[in-house]
Structures are given as structure tokens and as C-alpha cells.
Amino acid sequence: MKRLSRDVAIIGAGMSKYGMAGNRITTRDLFIEAYQDALQSVGKGIDPKQIEALYIGNATSDLFEHQLHTGPIMANWSGLIPRPAVRIEDACASSGVAFREAVMSIASGIYDVVLAGGTEKMTNLPTPEVTEVLAYALDGVSEFPSGFTFPGVYAAMCTAHMAKWGTSAEDLMRVAIKSHNNAALNPKAHFNMDIKDIMRDRQEKAAKEGKNYSWKFEMDFLSDSTQNPVVAWPLRLFDCSTICDGASCVLLAAADVTSNFTDDPIYILGTGQASEYPLHQRKELSSIMATKNAAGQAYEMAGIKPKDIKIAEVHDCFTIAEIIALEDLGFFNPGEATSDINEGVTKRTGRLPINTGGGLKAKGHPVGATGTGQVYEIWKQMTGKAGPRQVVGRDLDFGLTHNVGAHGTTVAVHIFGKK
Amino acid sequence: MKRLSRDVAIIGAGMSKYGMAGNRITTRDLFIEAYQDALQSVGKGIDPKQIEALYIGNATSDLFEHQLHTGPIMANWSGLIPRPAVRIEDACASSGVAFREAVMSIASGIYDVVLAGGTEKMTNLPTPEVTEVLAYALDGVSEFPSGFTFPGVYAAMCTAHMAKWGTSAEDLMRVAIKSHNNAALNPKAHFNMDIKDIMRDRQEKAAKEGKNYSWKFEMDFLSDSTQNPVVAWPLRLFDCSTICDGASCVLLAAADVTSNFTDDPIYILGTGQASEYPLHQRKELSSIMATKNAAGQAYEMAGIKPKDIKIAEVHDCFTIAEIIALEDLGFFNPGEATSDINEGVTKRTGRLPINTGGGLKAKGHPVGATGTGQVYEIWKQMTGKAGPRQVVGRDLDFGLTHNVGAHGTTVAVHIFGKK
Numbered sequence: 001m002k003r004l005s006r007d008v009a010i011i012g013a014g015m016s017k018y019g020m021a022g023n024r025i026t027t028r029d030l031f032i033e034a035y036q037d038a039l040q041s042v043g044k045g046i047d048p049k050q051i052e053a054l055y056i057g058n059a060t061s062d063l064f065e066h067q068l069h070t071g072p073i074m075a076n077w078s079g080l081i082p083r084p085a086v087r088i089e090d091a092c093a094s095s096g097v098a099f100r101e102a103v104m105s106i107a108s109g110i111y112d113v114v115l116a117g118g119t120e121k122m123t124n125l126p127t128p129e130v131t132e133v134l135a136y137a138l139d140g141v142s143e144f145p146s147g148f149t150f151p152g153v154y155a156a157m158c159t160a161h162m163a164k165w166g167t168s169a170e171d172l173m174r175v176a177i178k179s180h181n182n183a184a185l186n187p188k189a190h191f192n193m194d195i196k197d198i199m200r201d202r203q204e205k206a207a208k209e210g211k212n213y214s215w216k217f218e219m220d221f222l223s224d225s226t227q228n229p230v231v232a233w234p235l236r237l238f239d240c241s242t243i244c245d246g247a248s249c250v251l252l253a254a255a256d257v258t259s260n261f262t263d264d265p266i267y268i269l270g271t272g273q274a275s276e277y278p279l280h281q282r283k284e285l286s287s288i289m290a291t292k293n294a295a296g297q298a299y300e301m302a303g304i305k306p307k308d309i310k311i312a313e314v315h316d317c318f319t320i321a322e323i324i325a326l327e328d329l330g331f332f333n334p335g336e337a338t339s340d341i342n343e344g345v346t347k348r349t350g351r352l353p354i355n356t357g358g359g360l361k362a363k364g365h366p367v368g369a370t371g372t373g374q375v376y377e378i379w380k381q382m383t384g385k386a387g388p389r390q391v392v393g394r395d396l397d398f399g400l401t402h403n404v405g406a407h408g409t410t411v412a413v414h415i416f417g418k419k
Numbered sequence: 420m421k422r423l424s425r426d427v428a429i430i431g432a433g434m435s436k437y438g439m440a441g442n443r444i445t446t447r448d449l450f451i452e453a454y455q456d457a458l459q460s461v462g463k464g465i466d467p468k469q470i471e472a473l474y475i476g477n478a479t480s481d482l483f484e485h486q487l488h489t490g491p492i493m494a495n496w497s498g499l500i501p502r503p504a505v506r507i508e509d510a511c512a513s514s515g516v517a518f519r520e521a522v523m524s525i526a527s528g529i530y531d532v533v534l535a536g537g538t539e540k541m542t543n544l545p546t547p548e549v550t551e552v553l554a555y556a557l558d559g560v561s562e563f564p565s566g567f568t569f570p571g572v573y574a575a576m577c578t579a580h581m582a583k584w585g586t587s588a589e590d591l592m593r594v595a596i597k598s599h600n601n602a603a604l605n606p607k608a609h610f611n612m613d614i615k616d617i618m619r620d621r622q623e624k625a626a627k628e629g630k631n632y633s634w635k636f637e638m639d640f641l642s643d644s645t646q647n648p649v650v651a652w653p654l655r656l657f658d659c660s661t662i663c664d665g666a667s668c669v670l671l672a673a674a675d676v677t678s679n680f681t682d683d684p685i686y687i688l689g690t691g692q693a694s695e696y697p698l699h700q701r702k703e704l705s706s707i708m709a710t711k712n713a714a715g716q717a718y719e720m721a722g723i724k725p726k727d728i729k730i731a732e733v734h735d736c737f738t739i740a741e742i743i744a745l746e747d748l749g750f751f752n753p754g755e756a757t758s759d760i761n762e763g764v765t766k767r768t769g770r771l772p773i774n775t776g777g778g779l780k781a782k783g784h785p786v787g788a789t790g791t792g793q794v795y796e797i798w799k800q801m802t803g804k805a806g807p808r809q810v811v812g813r814d815l816d817f818g819l820t821h822n823v824g825a826h827g828t829t830v831a832v833h834i835f836g837k838k
Contacts, residue, residue: 005424005526005527026560059487062508065559067555068553076696076697082712084693085509089481107528108524108527109424110423110690136481141445275502281495290501409495410503410504
């Protein structure tokens, strides 16, 4: 079994507001917001000079901002020149992989204190163009040229899951409702409101335009084809994560120096990463092999089982992705996640709270920022700093993050503990 | 002083032909050529299943091929799914940094055998478009919008060097002549011919077109404004590295398992990386701080001095970059590299052979492939496998590679030894 040569822990984490940042804000501005938040989060304080390297996840700054070589740009903007800076692009798993590289870099003996972060500015372009650019993360030989974009890819996986396990549109909607309810308690979420508030908002706007419509309860709204139109059947608007701007930042240290920075380090007990084929080469569309593989590595390294995990952030780029993830991570049996979700198991107050920050669905999905944004949420929860959305009444001794690149062609899984 | 937690060595390396690959060839095709060459280079053989992860340097596949997420694409094309794959984009230092990450990943304890490579397909687009896209690696706030592209940036550094040290156009040309002479012995080089052959080639073409011109010797040709026009004064055509297609691939293993693969492992004794400001924030343009910084780290870790290095591949994206590198790496005193070059010290037969494969200038500069392409050349030379261009008559006990991203905003330096 593989072990890290040195133990590594989180000493602080930060996040920018996720959402529409406006056209005057750039990738680097977003990162600085997260970076400063992370610096301030370090219990005993940190001198930026102590940070020895930067690992920056970013998927699209070259395409959206004509900015390649994002690593040293972030080093310069944050005042960290001459520290080495690595830009990692693994699509939506960019900062999950950056986090893993940062952990390994400390374990390698080269560094003691390292920054892992991610940043993405996506809202400058119209949605169809963003959708096209993101589709470049599919296989450029077999998938993109055949007309696939991500809603279509996940719709294919969704129909496979429906055919095999009887998953319904209502099952998907319950995932979205739960995520929005969590995001309502997260002031940094893109949609910092629950579904009812969103409905009220839309109703008021419609009334101003002289239109009128009625709604009774959440499910009505979500199945209303005017309010929740089909994007790629069976996925509707509220099954899709948001295109938004944002950044996140985690500070890591070798276990033997964490006491200089904090009294409650959160240790990385396990890390796993795997790759997967494009869709047409897969034998199975209703699960993602790379998730099972990466999670298997992480569980083995941590020496724990799925049932030991008390809280997790999973990659819900679409509602169906969350359902598949919960099964692939071993939290529920294949085909049974939906019944557990329907019983409230994954709610903030349930047995296994999932995506307490709102998930990609409602907290937002600034792609390069998502991986370390998940780590930020788990760190907040495990250190008891999550404010109104804090999970209470139990010891969150083991947490997990699950970050997916594209349609699972990359997956990074991390397991966290208080040691 | 920082040490790697585990020792790491090169067990094999491969390279594609560098040059104009044609429009039917993609980034992934180039990589497979280098990958297969690397597999075959492993003395005792290797089962691909033994490779545990891929680190892929690539700068522009998203912009040139609309292919993001290059890592798992290469894992799939090379039959290495489900192995984790990381794409690193640090401009022209992408695979130098990928190599460093691969070394650290083995030292971390996570892997025993890892692939580090780079690949770039650049010749599909017209040169002006390529030049523009590469300029995205400059600072998108201060440099690119002011009209800078790379020839201009290095021209500014060149005039600074000329003003400070009296460097002349002839000094630059001697670098180019040396590189082409080396490339003439390298069948995988983009320009597998020396300057005289290039002249003869051009003369024959001109004669066919009914034109006529005469030349006496190399310098005449290189200072002829019709044959060697100014690109960005004082840099002329033959001062610039080539836009070309290519890939490279290095196989690495933990020192304790190398004997399974080879009897002549080449150890990584030192690794260093640093970042640097954009031009307008620098106090000095005639040297690159990040080179000094990264080299300092690598020398310290290896426990050797610049004078101990017997062979080096340095980042000569422009002739002036080679001169500056030789000074910043400590091989020659500041301002004195040109006189040493003029005395033949850096020729293949000189005291310190530089860029024996032809360098970025003549071997070629497929940007993402360049870093591991440099490692390939050093590995070939140190293991005595360099064929007609093999440096003979001395023990190449210590080698060095120097890979620059953009105008030195990233630099990665590695030192190699036979142990």
C-alpha cells in the first residue's frame, strides 16, 4: 500500500464570492479575494513569505482571457514572486488535482508550506460560447466533433441510470432542492437562496412584466416547462450547475510544522486520482469507473471505509452526477442513492450531509476553483467554522471531497481527518 | 537544505521527430511517437502497466486544437487508462515543470514509476496567429495589450545586454551557427542541417526562380538582410527558435526499483523552480532572476557548483536567451559568455558543450515538449547513446537542463548525475 513520505495538513482556506463578478473583474482579481481570505483564516497567522510554492487550477483563462501561464501571474498578483507556480489544467478537476500535487510536493520533502488554489472567470462570454469552450474538455476526436456538449453527455449518463435503476425526474429534483436549501445558508454561494425564494423572485419579475403564473410547491415549479425548461432531456435547467466566476485557496503544511500555524489542523489521510475513457469506449454509463478507482486508492491509504465518512462534497455538475457519485463512492448501493436521498439522508441534518455549501449546483461551479472550493467547505465544517450551515450534533471526524474533470475522464478524491 | 524524501532516476527517454508534422497529425499522435520511443529505450524493458501516472506538459492544445484536458487524452491514446494524468501548462516550461512534478510525485511515496512528457502541435495555423497565441503567455494586463510579442520582449532584453556588455550581432550569430552545426547531427531535429546546407538549399531554390545571389561564408549570410531579415531589432530570423510540432517523453523510477529497468540510471540530483515578474517590474533586463534562483536551488540540492557541470541544455528560444542563460547559470561571468562562446567553449567539442541536440534554435521548439526534450538529450549524452553527436573523450558525470516559461516568469532547472 502506498503511503505519503510525510504527513500533510490543511492550516487554512479561503474562498471568493462565487457568482457573476462583472466584466471588470479578472481571474487574478478573483484569486486575490480567495488568497486573502485564506491568509486571514490561519489561526495563529502566517507570513506570506512562509508560502514556498503555488499550485493553481485553472481551465480556461487562455480561451476566455487570452492569458496563458496563469501560475506566475497569480504569484505576482499575490506578492509571492519568486516562489514557483504551477498551473494545472485538468478541466473541472483542475484544482482537485492541484491540491493533490500540492500535498505530494510537501510529502516529497521539497516544501513545508504550499498554497493550492483555483480560479476561473467565465461570465464574460455568452452562455452558448461558454458551453462550447467547456466542451473542448471532451475528446476532440470522438465526442466534440459529433456535437456533444456537457449537458448532452450527462443526459446520456442520466438516461442510462434511469433505464437501469428506474431513476425519475423527481429524484433529480430532490438533489437540486437540497443543494439550494444549503446554499441559502452560504453567503458566498452563487445562488444564496432556496428554491422558494428563487420562485418568489421569478414570480415578482413576471408580475412586473404583466405576466402571471401560480405555483404550489417546489416540485410544481421544477417540473414546469416554462420555469424549468429542458436543457438536454431528461436534464432541465435546475439539474445543471451554474456558469459563474470564483476562486478558492487552501494553505497546506507538513504535519511537523502545523503547530506554528493552527491548533486544529485537518490532515489529508488519503488521496486518489484516476483517468477514464471517453463515453463510447466505456462498458457502463450509469457509473464512473474513475470515481471508484480514485476513491478506492484514497480509502485504502486512509485505512477507512465509506461508512466512516461523516460529510462529503461531491461533484454535482448535474443532479445525476451527484446521484452517481454517491453510489460510486460507496456511500449507497448501486441504484439505491435516490431512495436514501428521498429519505433525507444527504440533507444537512441527515446522516451523511452532502454538499453543505450548496454544491456546484447552487454554490456555483467556476470550474478551476471547484476542487479547492470543495476542500474549503470540508475544512470549514470539520473545524466548526461553517456558521449558520454548520453541521451540528456529531463529530465530523472524517470528511471526503470528490472532484470530477469533464465526464469523469479525471477524478480526484481526498479524505480528511482530525487525526 | 531541502532534500527529496526518495531518490529518483531516469530509466528511459524518447522523442518524436521535431518539425512540420503536417495537418493530419495531432498533439496526441506526436505524443505516441515519443512514448513508444521511450518504451523501447528502457534497457531491460518495461511493461506499460508498470507506469503509474502521467505528467503532460502542453501549452496550447486548447487554443490550437480545441482540446482541453490533454492529460487523460494522452493516457487513453497510450493505453494507460486508468492511470492518473496531470496536464501542466507553464508556457514554454510546461514539460520542465511536468518533469519536476513527476520527480516530486515519486519522492512523495505515491508512485514508483512515472512518465513525464510534453507535446505540442503548432504548425496548423499561420505564423502570425501562432505568434499572437504564444504572446498570451506574457502578462495579459501589462504586456500583451501594449503590443508585445516574444521577439519584441527578447529584443528588449537583448538591447539591454548589448548596452551593458557590448554584445554584438556577430556574438548572437555564433550561437545560431553552433546550434545548427549540432542539429546537423541530430536526425530528429527540425533543421537537421548546418547553416551552409541551409544556404545551399536557399541558393538552389533562388536559382530555380531565376534569382541569383552569392555568399562567401556563414557570417555574410547571417547578416544579409534579404536572407536573414530583422524580426525585432536586433534579433533576426536566425536568432529565433522555430515554430514546430513535436513531443518528448521521459520515464522515471524510484532509485530502489531502477535496477529492474536499466543498468545505467541517470539520477536527478537537484531540482529548482522559480517565478519572476513581467518586464516592467524588473530592475534588470540583461539577466533573468528566476534562472539564478532555480539554478541556486538545484546546485544546493545536488551539492555541486556550476564548474562541475560537463554538459547542459539551455533554453535558447532566441540566441540572446542562450547567452543570458549561460551567465545566469554561473557557467561564465556576467558579460563574458560571448567571448567564451567565440572561443568555442560551448561547441560540441569544447569544454562545456551546450545544446548538443541543436537547441530550441535548430532542434526546434514545440513549446510543451521542450523541457522533457532537453532531458532526453542530456540522458542520451550521459548514457553514451547520442550517436554521431555523442560528446566523446570525457566523463559526462554531471548534466543540467534549463527550461524557461515565457520571458523567464517561470524557470525550471534540473541537475543529473550518474551517482
